[in-house]
Amino acid sequence: MDLGIAGRKAIICASSRGLGRGCAEALAEAGCDLVINGRDVHVLEATAADLARRFGVTVTPVVADVSTPEGQATLLAACPDPDILVNNNGGPPRKDYDQLDRAAMIAGVVGNMITPIELIQKVIGPMSERGFGRIVNITSSSVKAPISGLDLSSGARAGLTAFLGGVARDVAQKGVTINHLLPGKFDTDRLVGGFARAAKEAGVSVEEAKRREIAAIPAGRLGTPEEFGKVCAFLCSVHAAYITGQSFLLDGGLIRTNF
Template sequence: MDLGISGRKAIICASSRGLGKGCAMALAEAGCDVVLNGRSEAALNATAEEIRAKFDVTVTAVAADVSTAEGQKELLAACPNPDILVNNNGGPPRKDYSTLDRGAMVSGVIQNMVTPIELVQAVIDNMCDQGFGRIVNITSMSVRMPIEGLDLSSGARAGLTAFLAGVSRQVAGKGVTINNILPGKMDTDRLRGGFERAVEQSGKTMDEVRAAQAAEIPAKRFGNPEEFGQTCAFLCSIHAGYITGQNVLLDGGLYPGAF
């Protein structure tokens, strides 16, 4: 399917690996010029070279922490007026809510709520003026279904979801859509880190832990960055202009709800 976005400019935050990389690959495949971002320059450059080798698009790599004012300035200097913005950022580490202090809570909210809102503020006026814009926020299934130890991440992402629910309706008539993708158990470094903790706590092997967790998912497998990226690319396409303010679960059926 031709997504109709060839030649569009896309910023994809935290895209050197994992789900962000999956989104960058899919958008590049659709013909978008992509601006990549990450804090590890080596990983970022490797991803940039991989995309350049596969697709005939312009790839710009910006090594910066997108949660800082300086990092955002560098990113927007590389692409002042993007047509597409994919908000993504690492969440705070798994931690019991009772041990969180004010500093940790403020940092988590900055990472997963304030930062994406600031980037939306920076790019949305131009999107509205030109009559086209696509904003996709990578949040988490935990916005819908609590996950022990991820209370801070879940709370901040839920705040982002509620904040942008109203904004998405304000700009829908100007050709700009804002949607969220809620990943479940995706086969990424973050999930594998959880497996390692489970191995330590249970005494089971890595294969046993993986098999047990996959068995809990109706699809009987973990998701992957490639299919996640394709979903993101579709939401950014000309075919998704009537989809806005939505939370799209990619969880293999793990969330046990009808709505």
């Protein structure tokens, strides 16, 4: 399917690996010129070179921490007028709610709620003036169903979702959409670390911990960054212009809910 966005400019945050890279790859395949972002210069530059070579689009790597004003300024200096913004950022470390101090809570809210809002504030006006914009926020399945130890991440991302609910309706008539992707268990470096932690807690091997977690997923496997990216790219396409303010759960059926 032609997504109708060839030649569009996209910023994808935290996109040197994992789900962010999956989104960058799918948008590059659709013909978008990209600004990708990460904090490991070697991994980021390798990703940029690979995407540019495979898809023949312009890929600009920006080393920056998007949670900081300086990092956001650097990102937007590389692409002042993006047509597409994919917000993504690492969540705070897993920790029980009663172990969180004020500084940790502020950092979690800044990273997973305030930062994407700040970036949206900077790009949504020009998008509205041009009559086209696609904003996709990568949140978490824990926004829909709680996960022990991820209370801070869940709260911050749920706050982002609620904050943008009205904004999405305000700009819909201007050709700008805002949607959210809620990943479950995907085959990424972050999840591998989770297997190691689960193995230690259960006193089993990492492979056994992985097997148990996969067994609980109705689809019988982990998701891939590539298929996650395809959903992101569709939401950025001309075909998704009538979809806004929605949260899409991608978890292989793990959360048992009809709505």
